[in-house]
Amino acid sequence: MNKHIDLIRQLDNKPNHTRLEIIVNYLKEMGIDYRRQEYATGVNLVVDLGDTGKRVGISSHFDRVPAAPGANDNSSAIAVCMNIMEKFQERKNNGIGLRIFFFDEEETGLKGSAAYTNRYGVEDLLGLINLELVGIGDQLAIWPVNQNASGALLETFERSSKAQHLTTRRFDKIVTNTADHLSFRRAGLADAFTITCISDKDIEAAGHYYSALAQGAHTEALLRILSQAPIFINYHQPGDTYDKIEEKAILMTSSAVWDTIISIPSFSSSFPSRCKNP
Numbered sequence: 001m002n003k004h005i006d007l008i009r010q011l012d013n014k015p016n017h018t019r020l021e022i023i024v025n026y027l028k029e030m031g032i033d034y035r036r037q038e039y040a041t042g043v044n045l046v047v048d049l050g051d052t053g054k055r056v057g058i059s060s061h062f063d064r065v066p067a068a069p070g071a072n073d074n075s076s077a078i079a080v081c082m083n084i085m086e087k088f089q090e091r092k093n094n095g096i097g098l099r100i101f102f103f104d105e106e107e108t109g110l111k112g113s114a115a116y117t118n119r120y121g122v123e124d125l126l127g128l129i130n131l132e133l134v135g136i137g138d139q140l141a142i143w144p145v146n147q148n149a150s151g152a153l154l155e156t157f158e159r160s161s162k163a164q165h166l167t168t169r170r171f172d173k174i175v176t177n178t179a180d181h182l183s184f185r186r187a188g189l190a191d192a193f194t195i196t197c198i199s200d201k202d203i204e205a206a207g208h209y210y211s212a213l214a215q216g217a218h219t220e221a222l223l224r225i226l227s228q229a230p231i232f233i234n235y236h237q238p239g240d241t242y243d244k245i246e247e248k249a250i251l252m253t254s255s256a257v258w259d260t261i262i263s264i265p266s267f268s269s270s271f272p273s274r275c276k277n278p
């Protein structure tokens with residue numbers, strides 16, 4: 001079994017404190033330093049990679065809802081973070097600055113990410129890519145961002161995904177529009193968004209959703225439409241297990257994020273071999 005899928009398998013159904021321990025052990029095996037941010041009701045893990053001024057934040061949450069094993073929500077994101085750290089380790093003196101987050105208590109009101117931004121602010125971050133449900137699908141949803149939204153990180157992400165022939169789509173006004181990006185936006189970091197892996201069938205369901213929304217459908221009806229999308233079938237359900245996770249979705253997400261990171265202008269000067277705009 002691939003090591004990322006195996007990590008997700010290990011995390012399935014474990015209590016949140018054990019999930020934290022599994023992540024810590026994985027980081028130790030990789031030889032990666034981390035710090036624990038303890039706050040009133042939980043603990044976040046923060047990893048800084050590289051030695052630069054401002055960093056790009058990449059975030060996941062490690063807690064799960066009690067009803068679900070937590071594979072796609074959100075062990076998939078943990079696996080992507082591990083893969084990004086592996087990519088970082090493969091390069092030396094790369095000029096990149098990353099801050100990888102493993103947040104606690106996302107599911108109970110974004111408490112971990114709020115504890116972080118309340119304590120440390122967002123001044124030292126260039127932007128944030130938050131990862132949610134990145135283990136099933138062959139395209140990437142970016143949310144919540146409308147068609148007019150701009151931002152250096154957002155646009156770099158879209159550009160470098162396109163260069164890899166990956167389809168990205170912006171979504172706004174989704175019923176479930178909260179995730180850890182919100183704590184960062186509230187703290188003043190506008191260039192913060194969430195990405196999620198989706199498939200054609202999800203986009204079809206989204207089409208139904210938006211037309212119902214335009215017709216003024218009630219929240220209950222909207223939620224029923226969303227529950228038909230493959231991405232939501234096992235969402236917060238006992239069926240959210242590791243065997244549904246697609247290794248290629250994990251790798252697609254981490255390569256989209258990694259290519260974004262190395263394309264950021266203030267970082268990419270250390271990549272002379274890469275094409276730059278004239």
Ligand SMILES: [Zn+2]
Pocket residue numbers: 061073074106132133
């Ligand atoms: Zn989640």
